[in-house]
Amino acid sequence: MMKNYRVAAGATLIVLAACAPEPDGSAGGDTSNQGTVAPVESSEGMLVIRMSDDMAFGPEHALINVGDTVVWIQEGALPHTTSDGPGKAAVPEHALLPEGAEPWDSGLLDPGQRFSVVFDTPGEYTYLCTIHEAAGMVGRITVR
Ligand SMILES: [Cu+2]
The missing domain is CATH 2.60.40.420 (Cupredoxins -  blue copper proteins)
Structure with a gap:
């Protein structure tokens, strides 16, 4: 049971890591707005x-x-x-x-x-x- 749970958690982390580049890409698009979003x-x-x-x-x-x-x-x-x-x-x-x-x-x-x-x-x-x-x-x- 415990091992299965850990495998599942690991899979979740991988999915999150795979998603990470997408927000970065859209943030790059935001800079063209000239909005001073970054503090x-x-x-x-x-x-x-x-x-x-x-x-x-x-x-x-x-x-x-x-x-x-x-x-x-x-x-x-x-x-x-x-x-x-x-x-x-x-x-x-x-x-x-x-x-x-x-x-x-x-x-x-x-x-x-x-x-x-x-x-x-x-x-x-x-x-x-x-x-x-x-x-x-x-x-x-x-x-x-
Ligand atoms: Cu004023």
């Missing part, structure tokens, strides 16, 4: 996210570690914010925090201003510029 990782405990008048956070998706600092730099001519927490977004899905995480709100940042947050709670964060939410200025941070 940008922090280094040495820090990550800079640029805010511009493209109505986007750059990178849109950040991958950081617990205890890292994210610094937003306002490089647009228009004012922008970085904000997260209950009630910050018109669409609730645009402002999501992991349980126990602290909300933040930079308020209006003028060109050249910066705002930083230290992330002590792991999980998925979706945040936004409260002025340009409707224009799609929404970002994502994964804290591992």
Whole structure:
């Protein structure tokens, strides 16, 4: 019985391995969309996210570690914010925090201003510029 089970499990692993190249192939196709799907990782405990008048956070998706600092730099001519927490977004899905995480709100940042947050709670964060939410200025941070 045990041996049969192991054979079956081995067969499953082989099937999974055989499937693996297919998602890779489709991911290669996705890069032609120019979508910034791949997250940008922090280094040495820090990550800079640029805010511009493209109505986007750059990178849109950040991958950081617990205890890292994210610094937003306002490089647009228009004012922008970085904000997260209950009630910050018109669409609730645009402002999501992991349980126990602290909300933040930079308020209006003028060109050249910066705002930083230290992330002590792991999980998925979706945040936004409260002025340009409707224009799609929404970002994502994964804290591992
Ligand atoms: Cu904005």
